[in-house]
Amino acid sequence: MVVAYAPGGGTDITARLIAPYIAKYLGTNASIVVLNRPGAGGGIGFAEIANAPADGYTIGFINTPNVLTIPIERKANYHWTGFDLLGNVIDDPGNFSVHNDTPVKNLAELVAYAKANPGKVSYGTTGIGSDDHLAAMMFERAAGVKLTHVPFKGAAEVHQGVVGKQIYMASMNIGEALQYEKGGSPMRNLGQMSGTRTTLAPTLPTFKEQGYDIVMASLRGIAAPKGLPPAIREQLVNAVQKAAADPEFQQKAAGYFAPLRYLPPAQYEAELKGAENGFRQLWKDMPWSESATK
Structure with missing residues (x-):
């Protein structure tokens, strides 16, 4: 397999x-x-x-x-x-995650930070053309911000990039993010890219709820x-x-x-x-x- x-x-x-x-x-x-x-x-x-x-x-x-x-x-x-x-x-719906040490707690705060620091918000994905990458590009266009893409070979490497603070943010699927969270990862999820809140993360707002109509899975x-x-x-x-x-x-x-x-x-x-x-x-x-x- x-x-x-x-x-x-x-x-x-x-x-x-x-x-x-x-x-x-x-x-x-x-x-x-x-x-x-x-x-x-x-x-x-x-x-x-x-x-x-x-x-x-x-x-x-x-x-x-x-x-x-x-x-x-x-x-x-x-x-x-x-x-x-x-x-x-x-x-598996998409999601953005940041390190717990960052002040960003939702998409509005992410946009404010990105606008104040153009190009400084680097984000990791599983590759060019992945759901993670396309979702981040859609977000850039919708929010009017510029982010810096850093492609990796897999979600585990993206996770390590955020934990080690080599990148500012992970664009990864919510199921993967919750697995790392369960394992004690110091990451904060900012929103899920589903039409409605999933049963996996019923307390996490969707992107649409936060003003960005982005659905990607x-x-x-x-x-x-x-x-x-x-x-x-x-x-x-x-x-x-x-x-x-x-x-x-x-x-x-x-x-x-x-x-x-x-x-x-x-x-x-x-x-x-x-x-x-x-x-x-x-x-x-x-x-x-x-x-x-x-």
């Missing part, structure tokens, strides 16, 4: 939680090894999944928006239609190379569905603040298709690559 990000992030944790359950429902003494292939905003890992033999022995997580945005912004040797979709598992689903034999594809789809519905897995996922949202392949495909159309329009309006913004 390929994870296109570094160990310790939300995708990596989910992969290691669900892998034994997928193996359980595959039966016949199946076992799954999780391999981290970070880099290029997820592009290295996505390409490894897409270009592996379509024999059912390689599966992996694909993350939106990265799996959709990378082929829009640059030439990539994969496209989401080049995967056999097995089912979506996670839907990361779907994290499981896919395989295109062209699986039908019987093998059906076996994998069923195993992912049963694993996602397993009460024991769901209980463990809740302990890591993993926001579960299972989607069967057809519904997952429809969401990806709609999201890709939206990101193509966003690219026309607000190109997000480093070269396009210089």
Whole structure:
């Protein structure tokens, strides 16, 4: 099972939680090894999944928006239609987090600080074109501020950047931020990018509540190379569905603040298709690559 990000992030944790359950429902003494292939905003890992033999022995997580945005912004040797979709598992809204030592406690205070200190608010993300990056760009435009982007290979590195005060702010998913908070991380969350407050963080205001109509989340689903034999594809789809519905897995996922949202392949495909159309329009309006913004 390929994870296109570094160990310790939300995708990596989910992969290691669900892998034994997928193996359980595959039966016949199946076992799954999780391999981290970070880099290029997820592009290295996505390409490894897409270009592996379509024999059912390689599966992996694909993350939106990265799996959709990378082929829009640059030439990539994969496209989401080049995967056999097995089912979506996670839907994790975005969020901004700062170190507890900073005086900023909400988005209004962040905007005030950023306007008083142009370019000094550096923020970490999991890469160019990630949900974290696009959300921060949307916020810059909506708030009329200039922030400094610092891409990392995974959420764990972004977290360490804030904790070590190498960067001012983390743009990361709320589920990931809550995991670090549970572990005693000295971070303060400023807002969640969901339409309404999630059950994960019922006391944390949304961006919309704070005056910024920004909704951004990361779907994290499981896919395989295109062209699986039908019987093998059906076996994998069923195993992912049963694993996602397993009460024991769901209980463990809740302990890591993993926001579960299972989607069967057809519904997952429809969401990806709609999201890709939206990101193509966003690219026309607000190109997000480093070269396009210089």
